[in-house]
Amino acid sequence: MPSPRKFVSAREVAERAGVSRSAVSRAFTPGASVSEDTRRRVLDAANELGYHVNHLARGLSLKESGIVCLVGSELGTPYRASLVKAMTQAAQDAGKVAMVINTDRSDASVGAALRQALHYRADASIILSGLPDKSITRLCLENGQRIVLINRDDDQEGPLRINLQDDEAARRALIAFLRAGCRRLAFANSEAGTPSLMARERGFLAAAGTIGLTVTVERFGPSIYDSGRELARRLLTAPERPDAVFCATDLIACGFLDTARHEFGLAVPEDLCVTGFDDIEQAGWSSYSLTTFAQPVSDIAREAFAWLRLTPEEATRRPAAVALEARMVWRRTVRGSAPAPSPAARSAAES
Amino acid sequence: MPSPRKFVSAREVAERAGVSRSAVSRAFTPGASVSEDTRRRVLDAANELGYHVNHLARGLSLKESGIVCLVGSELGTPYRASLVKAMTQAAQDAGKVAMVINTDRSDASVGAALRQALHYRADASIILSGLPDKSITRLCLENGQRIVLINRDDDQEGPLRINLQDDEAARRALIAFLRAGCRRLAFANSEAGTPSLMARERGFLAAAGTIGLTVTVERFGPSIYDSGRELARRLLTAPERPDAVFCATDLIACGFLDTARHEFGLAVPEDLCVTGFDDIEQAGWSSYSLTTFAQPVSDIAREAFAWLRLTPEEATRRPAAVALEARMVWRRTVRGSAPAPSPAARSAAES
DNA sequence: GGAACCCTTGCACACGGTTGCAAATAGAGA
DNA sequence: TCTCTATTTGCAACCGTGTGCAAGGGTTCC
Structure with missing residues (x-):
């Protein structure tokens, strides 16, 4: 009975609303040029059909997936868990969504995790434990992927480094x-x-x-x-x-x-x-x-996402390391x- | 300096390797028909260029994103954290990747989380806490998204329900x-x-x-x-x-x-x-x-992914609820x- | 030498969005 | 009523991948 994968697309919404496919796209794009009238019609049609914008396709054309990768090990540990919790929350507050990759298997798997992040064109990767080797880090950076290192006192150029005093x-x-x-x-x-x-x-x-x-x-x-x-x-x-x-x-x-x-x-x-x-x-x-x-877990998360919300140019102007007080x-x-x-x-x- | 978003695409790899773009695609597809020779050439070229298959595009055309959504609240809590850990690990073992959505803000946000899952065309959603209303559940199911409910003793048809005795x-x-x-x-x-x-x-x-x-x-x-x-x-x-x-x-x-x-x-x-x-x-x-x-956290994760690996037809034939012993x-x-x-x-x- | 066959390759279309550009429409002013 | 302008709309191209189909090339067998 559950015939699989029959998502409704923008074209169907367009037909139902009696507008063009691009009008549908614009109705869901905040700044776009649409009349209030068609916007309503599109939204109604979308609702009736259960339409949901395909973020894979959107990410493909915008070159921005909205995904932030969290990579770390020992995620069941109280401290790590609280960090994951804070980060997922902060990601959502920033309009993004967190993809978490568990590197418990081995430390080399940090590299594998970052590759995975590249596969999904993650906007950024936040590394909670382990340390990627320089080559993979550079690869990410070259591909325009931002990197944040938490409590890794590394001296690589490019990533934001958040440490404690x-x-x-x-x-x-x-x-x-x-x-x-x-x-x-x-x-x-x-x-x-x-x-x-x-x-x-x-x-x-x-x-x-x-x-x-x-x-x-x-x-x-x-x-x-x-x-x-x-x-x-x-x-x-x-x-x-x-x-x-x-x-x-x-x-x-x-x-x-x-x-x-x-x-x-x-x-x-x-x-x-x-x-x-x-x-x-x-x-x-x-x-x-x-x-x-x-x-200061929430502060760490806040620092990370504040930096990620900067444009790449601003980010390079900013110091690439912050040291927070451990109260x-x-x-x-x-x-x-x-x-x-x-x-x-x-x-x-x-x- | 970090000019953003300049991912290398299959076409560039194809040019470098002196083959067609489809050959590149096939070289990265396990069962596909490629000669060992071109496959080597493609893989080498890909390596030199730092090519990574775009999973957004792949998901778009395959209609299968490889993403599994984990939705739950209080993720910092020891039990929940261990469940998240087990689930992310199991997802990776199954060749998928976990996207976690934190519903701490309000209980109604389980619905919002599932919408997010729809946006990203997640293959499945695993719900660790809270309960979605029937309408959104049905919407997911209609769209071919599998749902697993952990310790929610619900009687909806469609999702897999994993409970304890x-x-x-x-x-x-x-x-x-x-x-x-x-x-x-x-x-x-x-x-x-x-x-x-x-x-x-x-x-x-x-x-x-x-x-x-x-x-x-x-x-x-x-x-x-x-x-x-x-x-x-x-x-x-x-x-x-x-x-x-x-x-x-x-x-x-x-x-x-x-x-x-x-x-x-x-x-x-x-x-x-x-x-x-x-x-x-x-x-x-x-x-x-x-x-x-x-x-039995690992057993729960194993049950969930075992069910997800079934085809939809097999899954409907299978009983939709399992009750595990709490030792x-x-x-x-x-x-x-x-x-x-x-x-x-x-x-x-x-x- | 020719026919039958299998493996490999490229073309072209599909997936579902976004967006520049030009056309069409509505509104305002003379 | 006509012209000029501002807004809204549709067309078409593009993002990066997978894949059916047909064509090409090589081998085997008669």
Whole structure:
């Protein structure tokens, strides 16, 4: 019964409305020259027939598909999921639609994903994880496809790079630890080695170095909860147990906290101070109450689409990199109370 | 510098390779009739020029875009995110690509989302939440667009409906509670009123009714963590405090557990048994160790795409609804040990 | 050498839109 | 009523691809 693929086309609408096919097209094009009368007639006919403009054909002739490609891995993870959510929403607000490509299979598949984006003539690609090699990036750029890199601290020319001030966050974490009286510092990282994770690690070590403190660094596995558990076992059985741990992500921090409390019987923040990074929803759950740094997800999405709405000429005039502040979210895994917010954070909170 | 939109087309490849344009098309079409020699020449030329088949044009002429639309709300939520992840992966494995449309703004926008799917001539739409009205559904079906409804217990003809055996899960939860010696039962639900949530509630009440037990039902807010907290406050201050609570989702259960433990000082499972539903990742974190029922996310995705790969004729011959088992995941929020698994579950575990 | 056959190739049309250009129509002013 | 102008309309070409059809070329078999 469901005879497939019988979409109604502009010609049928034209016949029914008694106008030409181009009139139909114009009726659906905002700025076009149509009389109010025919416009009505066309819209009515279209409604009765269930007509929907074919965006494939429109994209073909306009050379603009209205598609934005989101490529990333681990999309089920709280932070990534919130980014996908924000991006799809922002895309729709900008009159576009998001096509999401999962690159969990392998890191090389970022290239494959971008090829897919080229196939569909996506207006832009937003890369949430992994890093495409320069050749494919250049190919996209040459074909007029815009690229946005999120938290990839790459130095390629052409893409917009949106990053967080990871080192500033690390510095503030250190200050908080010091105010709490901690001196035996540790950094719990995954082995993923992504630019932002490494920037946090370097920033923390550098800040500690300026006041002559050393940091125990431990790295293990991917950036997931279970890695946090293993990292806790390694760090907390060390001869000189740390009294403050900066975890590279909230997921790691949650695993770390659970193991510290349930396996080692430690009290947080009394015996041990912990911070995370991302401010995933679970960080606010009362089993964790994790002091952490917020990824300004909506701001990231807003920056990305603001840049995409520029013309290519404007975009090249604009600086190709923005660094957003990761606001500190003070909860209860660090002793003491919140320090005065930075001026930038305060003015943001007031607006 | 980035002069926009200068994609290379098949004609240019044809000129470079010294063949006709149709030869290029055939070189990229698996079953087509081309000699190995020209095929090589075309592929080489395409590579040098950076040619990528235009899927918009291909979709236009094939009447098959290769796009599958995922529409849903609350995509940042753990369960939804895992579903999106599984679906995008399954789409790619099936040689398609997922377009995701966020319907957070309003529930009426499911219709708008489906219109968008029509615009892009999506081969199918998969609806994760909300329910389209019959008129728009029929419009999609008439246009040859397949529809899959996940956990929407609707009775429309045409779409594939994938559901879980919610009532069976509720029955097993009840049995577990009874084996733990609980008699004062409660059901903690949100006010969302979606079919699957209500099916769990009804199933639990019905099962309890058959042995003459009554259930205190409380409903509050959306299906989120904070609702679980509020539900705990309401249920645990009642004159006759329940000793077993079935939470409609894991998110609610996590909030419920945190409040029960931290605000009311209750021990779980000693003072109170709790189950959830979904088996989100956090349910396995050691702060919760929640006994729950797993949404077989990969199976759901597999079912959906298996059905989509059928021809329309085959699909209509096939039953239009499947009910998957929600396997019980036994952890530590219910007293006692896991009952013998059901035969179905055991054979699944062995494979 | 000629006929029958198969594989490969190119032509031309279709898919469903958009848009420049010229014709037609309506409206205004003398 | 006639002319001039502004708006609306239709024609036709184009976007980039797939494919039926017929023609070309090579091989095999008699």
